[in-house]
Amino acid sequence: MLSSDAFHGAQEVPVPGKMKESETLLAIIGGSGLTQLSTLEVLRREVSRTPYGEPSGALTFGRLLGGEVVFLARHGYGHTIPPHRVNYRANLWALKAVGAECVVSVASVGGIRPDCVPGTLVVPDQILDYTWGRANTFFDALHTSVRHIDFTHPYDEGMRRRILDMAHEAGEEVIDGAVYAATQGPRLETAAEIDRLERDGADVVGMTGMPEAVLARELELPYAAINVVANFAAGRGTSVQGIHFERVEQVLQEAMLRVRNVLTRLCQQ
Ligand code: HPA
DSSP, rough: OOOGGOOGGGGSSSSOOOOOOOOOEEEEEEEETTTTOOOOOEEEEEOBTTTTBBBBSSSEEEEETTEEEEEETTTTTTOOOGGGGOHHHHHHHHHHHTTTTTEEEEEEEEEEEETTTOOOEEEEEEEEEEEOSSSOOOOTTSSSOOOOOOOOSOSOOHHHHHHHHHHHHHHOOOOEOOOOOOOOOOOOOHHHHHHHHHHHHHEEEEEHHHHHHHHHHHOOOOOOEEEEEEEEOTGGGGGOOOOHHHHHHHHHHHHHHHHHHHHHHHOOO
């Protein structure tokens, strides 16, 4: 049986030292379709190293209509790092180390639930993890006591609310609550796999939500996601015969304008 002291308390988290004092610093991790924020007034870029190696790229510090943000392109600035090779630990650690106080993840997904059609913005509230072989914890040092964190609600509810409120203010429609299935990639799923995910309760499917969410939790960084439905998942809607990549690009471009609208308001808070 697990003893209660096997579950960590706040003071036990091996957080990296905060390097700078700042106003509330919002971190944005951008995925496919959001490798940069065109409306960001860039103040500086910082290359960082962490005990876990290098993050996906330099951290970009800037202001979005006055609010301070630090931006990181999850797949690198040339979009060269596939989901299973992203150094999630280094990314989260680096953001925490520069003083980020909360993280918004932007990631594209395939839509499984009928209302999750291409172009829809979704703020998920649950996760199913099908990834494997990824470094998914900071608590893996040998010869230290075993730690387990609570992950009942994988996204920070306060952050989710803020995103939903800002989307509402911006007049952007978003779906509140969905089960995000994290698959290994980089290939897309088969139709039968999507059927299984649906039976498991998944509403959308993506490849990067884990271990990102759990690593943020281990570092006590409030974390929430905005998912952009890029395509119908395999075997659904117009993806019955296959996924049309030409359409995906166009859908993402249009939807990211709406995501930027929400992010801009979010960092002004
Ligand atoms: N499956 C997994 N990840 C994705 C998809 C998908 O259909 N679309 C965008 N990211």
